[in-house]
Amino acid sequence: MEALTDLVSALVLILNFIVVPGLSYGSQLALGALGITLVFGILRFANFAHGDTMAFGTMITILVTWWLQAQGVSLGPLPTALLALPIGILFTVLLLVITDKTVYRYYRHHKAVPVTFMIASMGVMFMTNGIVRFVIGPNDQRFLDGERFIVRARDFKAMTGLSEGLSIKVSQGLTIVIAIVLVALLFWFLQKTRTGKAMRAYSDNEDLALLSGVDPDRVVLVTWIITAILATIAGTLYGLDKSFKPFTYLQLLLPMFAAAIVGGIGNPIGAILGGYVIAFSEVMVTYAYKKVFIYLLPQSLEPEGLLQLLSTDYKFAVSFVILVLVLLVRPTGILRGKVL
């Protein structure tokens, strides 16, 4: 009986510190990487401004959330930010459409090389970053309200009688649910609608898509709109789960790129897979397994160290190492995307 409780406790530990955080972080990365992969598939460049697009959308959402809070509006147990999301998305769509009209369209019509697009996206990154910092400042912002937990560690312990607790935050639950719904909608759109098929065709073979009568400007416009929706939601969920800080969003660029490439860039399913691969690797490599082994091993073999493979500060290294490995072994990514 004792052995069984220990085993369950170890599982609860893993669930609490690896599975739940990995799933929610992975969903956030997946949504972000989807935006990167769509832009890559349709516009054919690596968008360095994507992290800041997320920051921009989240910022608008936060501002609207604060305003709603000041008006006394709330969603009860759910965060008010959900109500503010549509406005955030709207502004982000505007931002992306305006940047496309003023920046990228010119290069598209002049058939510029991808590197030029990339450098242009750095310029856009600077400008967006400047706007975000100017409006909301460079510091941490919290905007989470409503209920904090779906399951509290204390309640879980009381309920099960175990010594280890499982806690699931509302933000984590929301992230996972919203990600599933969003991804389902996206795939329905890409597989079943006329515009979605036009997008896939354009991504697959631009010339033939044009010969089939696909309107490139429309495809690009829809791509930016979807990117804006994904980026704003991903950014807001990340901000609710952790916190909002413009610089953190810039840094998210690396794991998101890694996710998109690892999965196979240009391939939406790959982006999702890549998001979870990167997230789980980060969480698993930086988790200290000491307690798990205390439960699993007999007392005499109790480990001394923390049994942590890498300190949490090296989580970027994890995404990078996976990225390099994939590039070396299989440059097209796990699910055969395009070669960059």
Next chain:
Amino acid sequence: MSFLSGVDMIGGYGGADILQGCTIEVNEGEIAVIVGPNGAGKSTAMKALLGMLELKQGDIRFRGKDISGLTPQDRIAEGIAFVPQTNNVFTSMTVYENLEMGAFLRDDDISTTVEQIYELFPILAEKRDQLAGELSGGQRQQVAVARALMSQPEVLMLDEPTAGVSPIVMDELFDRILEVRQTGVAILMVEQNARQALHIADRGFVLVIGENRHTDTGAALLADPEVRRSFLGG
């Protein structure tokens, strides 16, 4: 008065003029073939009809209407379909989705056209849910032609449809093309395999350095000793 015609076309891709005043025409229910040595401007002439390069001179008419000012997309909407030589299918989409993309500009029901296509190319019915990228070379060419036919074009233009396929597949493709002609579509194609192509051609154009050298029916060209000697290898 031809159905689709490009008369006295001069132009190229910005550098030297590849077309030096050649004329290409095709009529309804007719197969016209452009043959000639490498670099004669065969594909360029066809692309000029589609509007993929800027002509300095030339009169392009479709159903008697001047279409010189239209973009390639607009010409396709008018009823011209084009099958490029390479990269002519959507490899990451299923055969059926390729057909759907071919009918992208149509907003009526496409199911009867799809049935007709399946009758014409039975193998496609069998492989309808497979990715086009997984098919063999000959099957891909069929998908490519089928995709173009989905827009119910009045003119079908094929750029070297038999390039890189085996002789057996080539014969089969030509058979299919003859069947397509039965439906009343005007067919214009560029071919490397001049002899076989002229056999099925109602009209042949022999281009050399961007100019018409010989123009006649396919049979007449095949019979012409000079054409035989210079272009068909004896």
Next chain:
Amino acid sequence: MSNTRKTQLAFATIGVLLLIIGFAQSWNVSLGILNLCLISAVMALGVNMQWGYAGLLNVGVMGFAALGGVSAVLVSQAPVVEAWNASWGRMLVAAICFAGTVAAAVFTYRKLASGRNRNLALTLVILVGLALTRIFLDPAISSIEAIEPAKTGFLGGMGLPIILSWIFGGVVAAGIAWCIGKVALGLRADYLAIATLGISEIIIAVLKNEDWLTRGVKNVTGLSRPVPYEIDLQTSPWFIDLMGWWHGSVLDGLATDARQQALKQFVIDGSSIFVKLCYTGLFAAVLLIVLWLSVRALNSPWGRMMRAIRDNEVAAGAMGKDVTRRHLEIFVIGSAVIGVAGAMLTTLDGQFTPTSYQPLRFTFLIWVMVIVGGSGNNMGSVLGGFLIWLVWIEAEPVGVWLMEVGTGWLDESNALRLHLIENAQHMRLFFMGLVLLLVLRFSPGGILPEVVRKR
């Protein structure tokens, strides 16, 4: 306008701007900006070699600059003897283990045929090797970090003159660049960009967290200097005499007491300007050397080959040029130059603060310099370095001033006004992005475009 005329005009403009800053703000500020302009120019030259000569997109400038920075620490700091005594044995074993792991991994990679078996064997070798290394390294690290953590807590450096770190920094950056280049260079441009972005983040993470090596976020302050200290100058008779002579005309008219007072002030002010001038001299010397070498290299057969490869990789490859190898060379050399500049920067700061390395400032700003100055043109990069740094620094006070004037109609304590003034500094990011986009669109060659020689 010819490029030469443009160059003269552009640099004259910058000179005038620095003079204006000197008169309007202070000479200290003006020289401070000039010194950073010089460092920026060196960094921009490094990026220009990679991008302008070879078309390699290095988005990890920050990492190489930080490697230069940490070199300054490792070269100039006195070794912490207790830490070495406490740990050298374990450190040695750990180093041997690590070297053994690398050797074993390379051996496995070479000896086994590619496939699942090799991947498995490699993973095993690396995991076991790293675990072994850590068994020795972890206690060594704890013993090092335990020694006076508030003051040292790290191994210290070699105790050499800090100026040597400029070379050392270049070498370290080159070494790391070689490793990255080996992996990422045969792939297309976008991958290199993302790979370098990643490696720079990792380098910063290492510098922040490996306290035993760099003191991490506790920073290393009080680095030694290659130039005299102000306090020493202020007590040196020759310097006091020099100041007396320099300001002679002002001093002569004063009474003895007032004269003493005034001279003292002149000496204090003068000492800091003198120190900055010394740096200016050193930095300018480095810049000139790098510039001279760059120009020589660009116009040599090697440089022509580089540009040939950049303009048509396929054709150059078909002509028998080893494209990947040439790319590796230029990537290593360019990174070394960035490393040198990074070491210079830390030397100037007198302290090493890992948290100060931000990608916008250290990677993307340098890119703006290169693009705006004129990619492929060395003088253009120097110009870009000067101009963009000047704008970057002066945009802050100008932005704040603009906001103050612009919101003058609002009440002093108006929340919006306060917010705008407080955050005005961030608008310079916006402005930089705008400049980059405008140049890219309307003058893609930059201010001084690459000179294409016709034969």
